[in-house]
Ligand SMILES: [Ca+2]
């Protein structure tokens with residue numbers, strides 16, 4: 352009997368150990384799951400707060416754009432384009448927002464790196480693919496994307512055909528028939544580009560060319576490139592020499608050598624670009640060519656607001672970005688043209 356009793360006790364002990372092991376595993380699993388959920392909840396909450404901080408930056412910029420008195424000239428030293436007090440790591444509730452953009456993109460990757468201005472970016476500092484004539488598009492493709500002249504001619508005319516309402520085929524261009532005969536056919540738009548990425552649908556365009564021009568093109572504005580805000584890369588795309596583009600940038604900075612300050616020099620009309628420096632024959636020809644096509648301007652009514660909301664918690668940083676394109680309307684609230692969230 353004693354032996355049977357001892358065996359029974361042993362079995363109970365083993366069973367108890369197994370049950371304890373099982374319960375321990377369950378407890379550890381439940382603990383891990385709760386911890387993961389807690390981490391995720393913290394991450395989700397901080398991302399949501401960052402989103403609303405970014406949105407606050409957008410709202411602030413829109414209010415300032417609405418309040419800005421349109422003086423017929425847009426330059427880096429107006430409050431909406433350069434305003435560190437209003438847009439640089441602006442404290443808001445538990446975090447911050449920054450609204451900023453890079454200038455002098457040509458310097459990207461160079462030792463000097465990029466310089467940022469705090470405020471909304473002038474969309475007319477870019478070349479409008481909905482308005483630019485074939486000649487300007489060809490210059491853009493050759494000078495910025497290293498396209499061969501005949502390749503640039505074909506793509507530029509195809510861009511014109513894509514956006515014009517008619518179905519008249521430009522030389523080497525493409526209308527409905529070309530697109531309807533592709534392996535995966537689609538219609539020719541015969542209307543304005545709504546986003547720059549739509550260029551990828553146009554005959555002759557490819558990802559390499561698009562990636563090279565994407566930071567200096569836009570689908571908004573009246574088609575005139577603002578010579579007060581155009582970066583060096585845009586000026587080179589338009590056919591100016593690097594020397595003259597540098598002269599324009601230096602001239603605009605004023606006496607302190609910094610863009611976006613009170614002493615900036617402002618071009619009041621397109622022809623004043625000649626004041627920036629000594630023009631070579633080629634630069635003079637470029638100015639004449641662009642002036643005859645009415646491509647140069649000094650004003651703008653569309654702005655890109657690139658706002659990042661962020662929270663810093665110890666070593667951790669949570670951030671969200673919103674990019675919003677707005678059009679200034681006289682006597683009315685600005686019109687939101689596009690809204691992008693990361
Ligand atoms: Ca067409």
Ligand SMILES: [Ca+2]
Nearest residue numbers: 604605609612
């Ligand atoms: Ca200055």
